[in-house]
Amino acid sequence: MGINLSEVNLAYLKEKKQYKYAIKDINLRIDNEDEFIAIVGHTGSGKSTLVQVLNNLLVPTFGHISINFRENNNDVYYNIKASGKKVKYAISKDNINVKYKARVSLKALRKHIGLVFQFPEYQIFEETVLKDIMFGPKNFLRDENKAKEEAIKIAEMMNISDLLDKSPFMLSGGQMRKVAIAGILASKPEVLVLDEPTVGLDPIAKRDLLEFLKYLNEVEHKTIIIITHDMDVVGEYAKRTIVLNKGCIMYDGSKDEMFKNDEVIKTCNLNYPNIVKILANLKKKLNIDLDIYKYNIDDAFKELNRVLGDNHE
Numbered sequence: 001m002g003i004n005l006s007e008v009n010l011a012y013l014k015e016k017k018q019y020k021y022a023i024k025d026i027n028l029r030i031d032n033e034d035e036f037i038a039i040v041g042h043t044g045s046g047k048s049t050l051v052q053v054l055n056n057l058l059v060p061t062f063g064h065i066s067i068n069f070r071e072n073n074n075d076v077y078y079n080i081k082a083s084g085k086k087v088k089y090a091i092s093k094d095n096i097n098v099k100y101k102a103r104v105s106l107k108a109l110r111k112h113i114g115l116v117f118q119f120p121e122y123q124i125f126e127e128t129v130l131k132d133i134m135f136g137p138k139n140f141l142r143d144e145n146k147a148k149e150e151a152i153k154i155a156e157m158m159n160i161s162d163l164l165d166k167s168p169f170m171l172s173g174g175q176m177r178k179v180a181i182a183g184i185l186a187s188k189p190e191v192l193v194l195d196e197p198t199v200g201l202d203p204i205a206k207r208d209l210l211e212f213l214k215y216l217n218e219v220e221h222k223t224i225i226i227i228t229h230d231m232d233v234v235g236e237y238a239k240r241t242i243v244l245n246k247g248c249i250m251y252d253g254s255k256d257e258m259f260k261n262d263e264v265i266k267t268c269n270l271n272y273p274n275i276v277k278i279l280a281n282l283k284k285k286l287n288i289d290l291d292i293y294k295y296n297i298d299d300a301f302k303e304l305n306r307v308l309g310d311n312h313e
């Protein structure tokens with residue numbers, strides 16, 4: 001799986017001949033397996049636009065997007081080229097160009113890049129949880145029984161088997177979100193994109209969801225891309241962070257380097273994870289040589305022990 005965005009722009013017409021760019025000159029490669037990316041930035045900085053461009057829910061105004069995935073043992077290249085006037089789509093197999101078409105099947109693309117919206121509750125529409133989870137695979141597999149099998153398997157994996165016969169509209173917020181995610185996962189995407197998935201969840205549901213994403217990333221080797229404002233989540237789960245500012249990528253790299261980059265933190269008004277804040281305070285108060293860039297309790301303890309010795313455990 002490879003995603004490559006080159007000089008991608010998306011503009012909205014504000015008034016006569018006046019454009020506002022939601023994303024601007026985006027150059028981005030996502031092609032390692034096992035990536036766990038957090039996209040952060042102010043409200044309105046273009047985060048939701050960027051992820052919707054990835055699976056062609058939004059079409060760029062200018063730029064080139066190339067997405068490569070395996071389908072039926074073929075390498076498939078999905079290309080979108082936009083010139084400001086026209087958008088061209090092309091799909092090619094094993095690098096042999098198949099002629100440009102006005103529109104190619106989006107099914108394949110969306111099967112490989114699954115997008116969970118900010119309030120995935122709105123993505124649920126079937127009368128039972130089982131039917132809802134089956135919807136995607138039924139579409140791709142064209143086989144009701146296989147789709148059902150797939151849905152039951154995913155439900156087991158996500159610990160929601162007891163919900164399968166229920167109406168999705170009877171569920172709690174956390175359960176609904178899980179059902180919506182299960183629905184997307186049932187199509188077996190290699191890349192799972194989630195737009196602010198933890199907003200509005202209680203702490204237990206939030207941790208449950210994040211641990212599940214971690215499992216998908218580490219055990220199932222899926223690439224996870226989440227949009228979040230929560231720096232504790234970034235600190236603990238993300239490997240790579242992308243910071244958007246006014247539609248542009250201001251930073252793309254490791255979370256460590258991001259938190260150490262004062263310019264990025266200040267310009268984008270980013271917070272530090274709570275653990276980093278506590279360690280920074282201790283470092284100042286105790287005047288000790290502490291590495292404050294630790295993102296979970298265990299690592300913070302180890303670092304404190306290293307500096308203060310076992311007596312202070």
Ligand SMILES: Nc1ncnc2c1ncn2[C@@H]1O[C@H](COP(=O)(O)OP(=O)(O)O)[C@@H](O)[C@H]1O
Nearest residue numbers: 012021022041042043044045046047048049050
């Ligand atoms: N349908 C639309 N029409 C006009 N402007 C839009 C539309 N959708 C988004 N925008 C603008 O594009 C910019 C980026 O929006 P968005 O991607 O939703 O940001 P974020 O997810 O970071 O909050 C914002 O300034 C927003 O107002």
Ligand SMILES: [Mg+2]
Nearest residue numbers: 047048049195
């Ligand atoms: Mg958004």
